Amino acid sequence: MFATATRNFVDEVDRGGLLIPVSSLNDSIHVLSVVVKRKRVWFWQKPKYVPTDFTLNDILTGDTPITPVVNEADFIKYNGTFGDHIQGAVDANFAHASLNMEGKDASKLQTTFGSLKKEEVDVQKLLKDSENGVLDMSHCLIQQTKEKHRQVFGIVKERIVTTAPCSVIEEVQQCGQLEGLLSLCGLKTSKFSLKENGSLSKDSNVTMEIPPHTTIAYGLIELEVKRNGHYELCLMSDTYGSFEVDGALMSVSGAQPVGEDAHLKQELEQLHHHFQLLSSLPVATRSSLLQHLIAAMQDMDAISTLQDVLDHMCLGDGIKTESHINSVQAILELLDVESSFLRALHMVTSALDEMRNDCLSVLTTCCSPTVLQSLEILVLQCVLGSAELPLCSADLAPLTDEVYEKAEYLFPYLNVTLKRDGDTVKTEIIHQPSNLPLVLCIAVKGLASLARDG
Known part of the structure; x- marks a missing residue:
């Protein structure tokens, strides 16, 4: 529910851009948080982003932490309602099985994020502070990430944050009829009951209250990490993070369009x-x-x-x-x-x-x-x-x-x-x-x- 709301938000305000929707309320994301970017199996898939419990300062050597300058500004006021009203039928006949299903599906997801704020790191200062920075290559997070050649580091350079309590409300009404030799059982079977020759119904109204200062989307700067721990910030949108392994840089790019x-x-x-x-x-x-x-x-x-x-x-x-x-x-x-x-x-x-x-x-x-x-x-x-x-x-x-x-x-x-x-x-x-x-x-x-x- 929350993941769908943030995904809808990014689709509306930054489709094709650099913002990444937060998928879980459990994710604690702040400026300079370390996020692992993971390449997927198929080239058309967008990368998966996995927030960690660490910040850039946690994986640096030395006793002088980086103190970023963070600029705050009003972003937008966002309230959205997304709904489907679908009626359809599925009639499938096979040699040893049959499925006849028809039904109506009405759903509504109402998102009230309200006035949103944008926090953005001063990249010029971060670049200067990073000139002498060295990563602790023995840190467990670096060791575990480097072992996976399909993963690289990014650090949060900007985030979109709620400024007041807000909510996400989901209303679902489903009803239908199913007849067949095979029962319909999906990934959410606990939410409805069904017999092989019977009716399906689901009626739910769920409200999720979201506290202020919750991150709903963020942007990254990826890191190009050398074997000796020195790193560079990938400042251009077409440059990607990497780990140097045996003298070669192992990078993870975004999904590449097929084109013609x-x-x-x-x-x-x-x-x-x-x-x-x-x-x-x-x-x-x-x-x-x-x-x-x-x-x-x-x-x-x-x-x-x-x-x-x-x-x-x-x-x-x-x-x-x-x-x-x-x-x-x-x-x-x-x-x-x-x-x-x-x-x-x-x-x-x-x-x-x-x-x-x-x-x-x-x-x-x-x-x-x-x-x-x-x-x-x-x-x-x-x-x-x-x-x-x-x-x-x-x-x-x-x-x-x-x-x-x-x-x-x-x-x-x-x-x-x-x-x-x-x-x-x-x-x-x-x-x-x-x-x-x-x-x-x-x-x-x-x-x-x-x-x-x-």
Whole structure:
């Protein structure tokens, strides 16, 4: 809830910028706090930022701490209301299983951050103070971070802070009917009850009171760390932090956009093996995986939790806590955790995790096999530029006016336009530095791979 609120805030005020949303109220973030930037498995994923309990002064040698000059200024007054009103149906029939689900979903997230303040470090003074600074390379935080070649340091140079008590209110009303041989059980099963032939209902109203001086977003300066402990501040937006290892600098850059249509097509072809793996799973396994993903897609926090677990498993880090593995146990039990199928599923969830919450909600209502097949045909036209398809095509028969309206709403958020011209429909990529068109293709093609008939 808090993570969704801060993510919405950053999307609205600094989309494509340098602000990072705070994901947990437990994160204590101040100026000069040390944050670990972790590279993800897939190049299209944004890096993960993990705040630590240390400041820059905690990992420096010597007895003279850096005393930053911090400038404070009013930022903005922010109140936002985000809501979805979705009605849809999923009708999936497989050789050994069937799923028929329909329902209505109304949710509202009301965020009242009020007047916000910006605290920003005087970078000129910090640069001067850092000229003779040396990191304690024996410090446990440095040792543990350096061991992971996909991690680097950043220090907080600015933060957006609340100035008065504020709140985040979530209201959810869900009702629906499910019939089938497989029960729908997602990552939040404790919040609703369900029978194989029965009804689903969820009605909640949660208020979170947030105290003043709470950080909701922050910006970093990354560090280029030498073997002897000397470090440099990465002042330009296109320079990235690193650790010098065996004379070479091991850096972690941001997500790199694929750019041209031909490059996008090439990337999809390289991922073809993963889609084939998902399609080759037993029908019952695929249908069950699809159900779990549909349930998770209704909650951004659920997708993020699943993605965190799969991140650690695919990187060979294991599971951080028992609660994490319990939350996704049903999904993990369907696959051999050592298999390539796990990586293929991780590819799909990584794309879903890059989407906005409202995009996930719309995509959830398009998860019947026939509709997914039509959406797959549409999004794959992206790789061909502005290819057109006749609406009379049998492949586009499930593309009813209602489904078309959903796709027309969904695609622009992922830098793809969908246009209807008489009896034809076409897709075009909005040429901006972004991986969102690739994310859309992977998400839809991945879900369609799980929904194949055979």
